[in-house]
Amino acid sequence: RVNGQRLWDSLMQMAKHGETPKGGVCRLALTDVDKAGRDLFVAWCEQAGLSITIDKIGNIFARRPGKNNDLAPVIMGSHLDSQPTGGKFDGVYGVLAGLEVIRSLNDMNYQTEAPVEVAVWTNEEGSRFAPAMVASGVFAGVFDLDYGLSRADLDGKTMGEELARIGYAGTADVGKRKVGAYFEAHIEQGPILEAENKTVGVVTDAQGQRWYEITFTGQEAHAGPTPMPRRKDALLGAARVVAEVNRIGLKYQPYACATVGLMQIHPNSRNVIPGRVFFTVDFRHPDDAILAAMDAELREATAKIAAEIGLENDFTQIWYYAPIKFDETCVAAVRKGVEDLGYSHRDMVAGAGHDACYLSQVAPTSMVFIPCIDGISHNEIEMATPEWVEAGCNVLLQAVVAKANT
Amino acid sequence: RVNGQRLWDSLMQMAKHGETPKGGVCRLALTDVDKAGRDLFVAWCEQAGLSITIDKIGNIFARRPGKNNDLAPVIMGSHLDSQPTGGKFDGVYGVLAGLEVIRSLNDMNYQTEAPVEVAVWTNEEGSRFAPAMVASGVFAGVFDLDYGLSRADLDGKTMGEELARIGYAGTADVGKRKVGAYFEAHIEQGPILEAENKTVGVVTDAQGQRWYEITFTGQEAHAGPTPMPRRKDALLGAARVVAEVNRIGLKYQPYACATVGLMQIHPNSRNVIPGRVFFTVDFRHPDDAILAAMDAELREATAKIAAEIGLENDFTQIWYYAPIKFDETCVAAVRKGVEDLGYSHRDMVAGAGHDACYLSQVAPTSMVFIPCIDGISHNEIEMATPEWVEAGCNVLLQAVVAKANT
Ligand SMILES: NC(=O)NCCC(=O)O
Ligand SMILES: NC(=O)NCCC(=O)O
Numbered sequence: 001r002v003n004g005q006r007l008w009d010s011l012m013q014m015a016k017h018g019e020t021p022k023g024g025v026c027r028l029a030l031t032d033v034d035k036a037g038r039d040l041f042v043a044w045c046e047q048a049g050l051s052i053t054i055d056k057i058g059n060i061f062a063r064r065p066g067k068n069n070d071l072a073p074v075i076m077g078s079h080l081d082s083q084p085t086g087g088k089f090d091g092v093y094g095v096l097a098g099l100e101v102i103r104s105l106n107d108m109n110y111q112t113e114a115p116v117e118v119a120v121w122t123n124e125e126g127s128r129f130a131p132a133m134v135a136s137g138v139f140a141g142v143f144d145l146d147y148g149l150s151r152a153d154l155d156g157k158t159m160g161e162e163l164a165r166i167g168y169a170g171t172a173d174v175g176k177r178k179v180g181a182y183f184e185a186h187i188e189q190g191p192i193l194e195a196e197n198k199t200v201g202v203v204t205d206a207q208g209q210r211w212y213e214i215t216f217t218g219q220e221a222h223a224g225p226t227p228m229p230r231r232k233d234a235l236l237g238a239a240r241v242v243a244e245v246n247r248i249g250l251k252y253q254p255y256a257c258a259t260v261g262l263m264q265i266h267p268n269s270r271n272v273i274p275g276r277v278f279f280t281v282d283f284r285h286p287d288d289a290i291l292a293a294m295d296a297e298l299r300e301a302t303a304k305i306a307a308e309i310g311l312e313n314d315f316t317q318i319w320y321y322a323p324i325k326f327d328e329t330c331v332a333a334v335r336k337g338v339e340d341l342g343y344s345h346r347d348m349v350a351g352a353g354h355d356a357c358y359l360s361q362v363a364p365t366s367m368v369f370i371p372c373i374d375g376i377s378h379n380e381i382e383m384a385t386p387e388w389v390e391a392g393c394n395v396l397l398q399a400v401v402a403k404a405n406t
Numbered sequence: 407r408v409n410g411q412r413l414w415d416s417l418m419q420m421a422k423h424g425e426t427p428k429g430g431v432c433r434l435a436l437t438d439v440d441k442a443g444r445d446l447f448v449a450w451c452e453q454a455g456l457s458i459t460i461d462k463i464g465n466i467f468a469r470r471p472g473k474n475n476d477l478a479p480v481i482m483g484s485h486l487d488s489q490p491t492g493g494k495f496d497g498v499y500g501v502l503a504g505l506e507v508i509r510s511l512n513d514m515n516y517q518t519e520a521p522v523e524v525a526v527w528t529n530e531e532g533s534r535f536a537p538a539m540v541a542s543g544v545f546a547g548v549f550d551l552d553y554g555l556s557r558a559d560l561d562g563k564t565m566g567e568e569l570a571r572i573g574y575a576g577t578a579d580v581g582k583r584k585v586g587a588y589f590e591a592h593i594e595q596g597p598i599l600e601a602e603n604k605t606v607g608v609v610t611d612a613q614g615q616r617w618y619e620i621t622f623t624g625q626e627a628h629a630g631p632t633p634m635p636r637r638k639d640a641l642l643g644a645a646r647v648v649a650e651v652n653r654i655g656l657k658y659q660p661y662a663c664a665t666v667g668l669m670q671i672h673p674n675s676r677n678v679i680p681g682r683v684f685f686t687v688d689f690r691h692p693d694d695a696i697l698a699a700m701d702a703e704l705r706e707a708t709a710k711i712a713a714e715i716g717l718e719n720d721f722t723q724i725w726y727y728a729p730i731k732f733d734e735t736c737v738a739a740v741r742k743g744v745e746d747l748g749y750s751h752r753d754m755v756a757g758a759g760h761d762a763c764y765l766s767q768v769a770p771t772s773m774v775f776i777p778c779i780d781g782i783s784h785n786e787i788e789m790a791t792p793e794w795v796e797a798g799c800n801v802l803l804q805a806v807v808a809k810a811n812t
Contacts, residue, residue, distance in 0.1 A: 084673040085626055085681070127675040190631030207630065211676065220491055222784040223665035223688045224613065225596025225757025228655045230781070235666055239648035246642050249634045259629035260641055261676045263669065267490040269533040270617065270667045270686040271758075272784045275491070280676040282629045351631025352677075375636070378628040378678040 002397055003107070004390030007100040011389065014040060014080070014096065015088040024380025025088055029081035029123035030058070030162035037080045038168060041095065041120060048103055050118070053177075054170025057135040057148050058122040058163045061177060064102050066115040066404060072180035074112070074404040075363075076101060076396060077119030078355060083127050087382020089187045089372065089389075095120055097185040097393040101400055112404035114180050121355040122163070128153045130280075131211055131319035136355035139175045140362045142321075148174075154264075179363035181330055181403045184356040185396045186367060187384055191375025192348065199343040199391045201369030202335045204326055206350035206357050207255070208291045211319035212281040214241065214302060217312040220267060220275030232310045235265055235274035244301040245281055248294050256294065257284040257351070286349050288322045324350075324357045330366035330403070337368075337398030343391050352377075364403075368395045408803055409513070410796030413506040417795065420446060420486070420502065421494040430786025431494055435487035435529035436464070436568035443486045444574060447501065447526060454509055456524070459583075460576025463541040463554050464528040464569045467583060470508050472521040472810060478586035480518070480810040481769075482507060482802060483525030484761060489533050493788020495593045495778065495795075501526055503591040503799040507806055518810035520586050527761040528569070534559045536686075537617055537725035542761035545581045546768045548727075554580075560670075585769035587736055587809045590762040591802045592773060593790055597781025598754065605749040605797045607775030608741045610732055612756035612763050613661070614697045617725035618687040620647065620708060623718040626673060626681030638716045641671055641680035650707040651687055654700050662700065663690040663757070692755050694728045730756075730763045733770035736809070740772050743804030749797050758783075774801045 017037040018027035027033045038060065042052055045062035053061045063073065078094025098118035105116065121139070126132025129151040138148040149160030163169040188194075193201050218232030242260045249258025259282040266276040281298060285291040299315065306313035338345045348369055350357075359365045370392035373383040423443040424433035433439045444466065448458055451468035459467045469479065484500025504524035511522070527545070532538025535557040544554040555566030569575040594600075599607050624638030648666045655664025665688040672682040687704060691697040705721065712719035744751040754775055756763075765771045776798035779789040 083675050083678055085675075085678070125675075126677060130676055132677065188631065189628045191633070191636065209630070219782070220785040221782055222595045222758055223667055224615075224663055224690050224759065225594065225783070226663065226781065227596070228652075228659060228663065230597065233652075233665070235669065236648060236652050239645035239666075242642060242645035243649065246634075246639075253634060257630055257632065257634065259639070259677070259679055260645075261629055261671075261678050261680060262674050263641065263671050264674075265667075265669050268668050268670075269489050269491075269531075269784070270536055271532060271538065271665070271688050272489055272491070272667050273665055274667060275785070282677050284630050352628055353630065375632065376625070376627055377631070378675070379626040379681070 002100050002104045002390065002393045004386060006103065007096060007393055008386045008389055010096045011088060011092060014092050018082065020380050022380040024382065025082045025086050026084055027080065027082040028084060028128040029125060030159060030166055034081055035166035038120065041080065044099060048106060053172050054168060055172040055174045056145060056170055057138050057174050058168040058170060059135050059139060060120040062118045064116045066112045068113055069115055071114035072178035073115035073117045074181045074400050075117045075119050075179050076183050076400060077121060078184050078186060079121045079124030081123055081125050083125055083378045085380050087377060087379060089382055089384050090189065090377050091124055093187055093389065094185045097396050100393050101397045104397060112401060114404040116400060116404055123159060124355055129159050132353050133355055133358055136358040140358040141175055142358055142361060145174055182356060182359040182363050182365040183396055183399055184354055184367045185392045186354060186369055187372040187377060188369045189372060189377035190351045193369065193371035194373065194375060196346060197344065198346050199388060200338045200345040200395055201348035202331060202338060202345055203350050203367035203369055204331050204347050205286060206324040206354065207284045207286045208288050208321055208323040209319065209353055210283045210291060210295055210317055213316045213318050214281065215276065215278045215314040216306060217276045218309065221273045223271040223273055226273060231273055233273050234277040234311055237305050237309045237311045238263060238277040238279050240305045241302055248297050252285060252290050252294060255286055256290065286323050321357060324360055326360055326366040327364035330364045333399040333402045334366050334368055334395060337395040340398060341394055368392050408506045408510045408796065408799045410792055412509065413502060413799055414792045414795055416502045417494060417498060420498050424488065426786050428786035430788065431488045431492050432490055433486065433488040434490060434534040435531060436565060436572055440487055441572035444526065447486065450505060454512060456508065459578050460574060461578040461580045462551060462576055463544050463580050464574040464576065465541050465545060466526040468524045470522045472518045474519055475521055477520035478584035479521035479523045480587045480806050481523045481525050481585050482589050482806060483527060484590050484592060485527045485530030487529055487531050489531055489784045491786050493783060493785060495788055495790050496595065496783050497530055499593055500591045503802050506799050507803045510803060518807060520810040522806060522810055529565060530761055535565050538759050539761055539764055542764040546764040547581055548764055548767060551580055588762060588765040588769045588771040589802055589805055590760055590773045591798045592760060592775060593778040593783060594775045595778060595783035596757045599775060599777035600779065600781060602752060603750065604752050605794060606744045606751040606801055607754035608737060608744060608751055609756050609773035609775055610737050610753050611692060612730040612760065613690045613692045614694050614729040615725065615727055615759055616689045616697060616701055616723055619722050619724050621682065621684045621720040622712060623682045624715065627679045629677040629679055632679060637679055639679050640683040640717055643711050643715045643717045644669060644683040644685050646711045647708055654703050658691060658696050658700060661692055662696065692729050727763060730766055732766055732772040736770045736772035739805040739808045740774055740801060743801040746804060747800055774798050
């Protein structure tokens with residue numbers, strides 16, 4: 001059993017880096033506060049006797065040797081970056097639950113057969129730099145290293161520049177590390193576990209995703225003397241797409257999710273008809289065929305709206321991955337852990353993307369979910385109870401030790 | 407007759423302050439480039455022998471004495487500030503046409519009965535600081551001085567602070583200056599004159615305006631695991647209002663204009679359901695009763711949309727003025743000038759707001775319009791021909807001299 005209090009205290013200490021007035025966290029990838037969070041994690045790992053490796057895209061690996069160090073390590077992990085108005089658990093929980101598993105193994109003086117590691121993946125959120133899960137994607141060979149390092153934020157700063165600036169551009173080649181198995185603990189970020197009063201989710205699958213960037217270009221003109229029929233209002237076009245995105249999401253219920261989260265209006269002046277709008281679309285579904293149908297509807301609706309208003313339509317799908325099936329042996333290890341510990345549980349499909357989705361391409365992988373209050377995440381009020389936090393970590397310990405010993 | 411080449415050269419020199427790569431101007435109110443533009447204007451006025459007065463809200467008055475200096479001056483003017491992606495003529499034309507009238511009077515050694523002045527009104531555009539025409543509004547007693555000085559930009563900087571910073575917080579009381587008559591030359595900013603092949607617009611009326619600020623507050627949540635039915639998406643609400651604003655504008659054709667020009671999305675992250683959106687609405691109509699009907703429809707639609715999605719709706723009308731009828735004697739002076747000079751012309755209703763709208767509350771007022779290419783304004787490509795520019799200024803000269811001598 002892990003030390004739940006120690007894990008909770010570590011979560012609360014980490015949450016000081018980037019804490020917001022409303023009790024949340026703003027620790028955007030590769031900012032100074034992300035560096036401070038990484039430094040704290042590395043210091044804790046060194047105190048726990050772990051050796052640190054940093055790869056060229058800033059992923060951190062903290063290693064506890066096993067009896068047989070030729071065996072591929074069992075890796076636990078997640079991310080330390082957050083949304084602009086994020087919470088204290090999203091990502092951090094998987095990292096610090098991994099550290100707590102290792103601290104507990106140290107306390108018990110327990111040696112696993114294979115080595116055990118904790119990984120921190122760079123820029124999982126995809127908020128400052130799109131898409132999400134960039135660095136675990138490079139690790140898994142889904143993206144080139146150059147692609148990863150060249151991701152730019154809205155000010156044009158790249159991941160490569162920012163890694164160098166904060167001192168986390170490591171030297172290890174990305175993806176060359178062996179992975180015996182990968183386990184990621186995470187808050188559910190949705191309402192199901194709490195609604196059904198379950199403590200643990202055994203994650204069997206993850207939804208697929210498609211992300212888009214759309215730029216509509218019309219013509220800036222004066223909001224007063226420009227007659228309605230002469231207008232090429234880029235914001236009117238974008239607003240209609242927002243409504244269509246919502247319609248598509250509602251059409252493919254249950255399960256479909258469809259969101260416009262980001263929009264930039266140019267020149268953004270009260271009495272100027274907007275000449276250019278940049279916005280994003282986020283589609284998700286557990287069935288790849290439906291995700292493709294949503295894609296087709298979006299393309300058609302967007303083209304039609306642009307043509308009606310007379311807008312240039314620059315439409316790019318910038319990210320796609322198909323729904324994921326996690327490894328049966330890893331899922332079974334998690335399920336056995338929950339059952340042995342006697343926690344209430346259910347099987348689940350992950351609604352969010354996780355580094356585990358990409359790790360599953362190169363290693364047997366699964367995930368452990370715990371509830372979060374009201375299913376709220378990507379919000380400063382994100383919250384989990386100490387009991388849930390401890391329970392998930394106990395399950396992680398069981399699954400990891402089981403895998404590391406086989 | 408004025409010197410059209412000199413006026414054109416002055417316009418092009420002024421356009422260097424804040425020039426943009428696309429040939430336009432970004433000279434937002436009370437920025438360093440606005441200061442540079444003001445400094446250039448003041449230097450030109452001093453070269454022309456004019457005396458300068460600056461009032462507490464930064465309005466500049468440059469005075470040429472008449473034969474009888476007890477008479478109230480005839481004032482010409484407009485503004486030097488621009489939109490973020492503005493043009494070389496909007497506002498500047500009225501100021502520099504006024505200066506050219508005075509330079510021509512100097513050339514001819516012509517003394518008017520009453521003094522003649524050129525005025526530069528602070529923050530006419532309403533882009534950096536809302537609403538528009540703030541300082542002419544304070545001059546006319548429509549707004550308090552404190553209201554004017556406390557207008558804040560989106561970063562919270564106030565007009566009072568920024569006036570002091572750039573050295574244009576003058577000492578003269580605002581609105582205490584006598585005004586015998588006020589004439590403002592301006593580009594039309596719409597397509598009518600060019601379409602009908604007319605050189606000058608005799609402006610008899612101006613549309614009324616209503617501006618709104620709306621903040622929708624929902625709940626930030628994760629774009630992946632948050633089921634569609636649980637969402638309180640503030641951007642979906644704002645997008646529906648954009649569509650309603652457009653519908654209302656189209657319903658009250660001809661004449662109605664309805665625009666959402668500014669929108670700020672919070673937290674503006676691709677995979678976060680927007681929790682808060684701030685946006686503005688700009689309504690215009692020459693008939694006050696229809697403007698009121700548009701207002702009622704907007705309020706109803708906004709409340710309904712917010713209720714449907716479960717959003718908090720913070721709705722404020724921040725600006726309103728009723729349609730304006732300009733002074734018949736001033737309109738007649740402009741019409742006589744155009745006819746004597748033999749330019750093609752027509753009567754017009756101003757589609758934009760102008761400082762003349764507020765001046766008309768305290769002095770006999772009218773305006774002279776010239777065409778602009780494709781009717782485009784509030785755009786970097788805004789353009790007028792040297793012939794139009796000269797023609798409007800000649801009309802201004804005739805009208806001003808006629809008024810100053812009666
Ligand atoms: N877990 C999580 O919040 N991931 C961010 C990427 C996504 O939007 O799915
Ligand atoms: N003339 C002009 O562009 N005025 C700005 C105020 C308005 O939007 O009407």
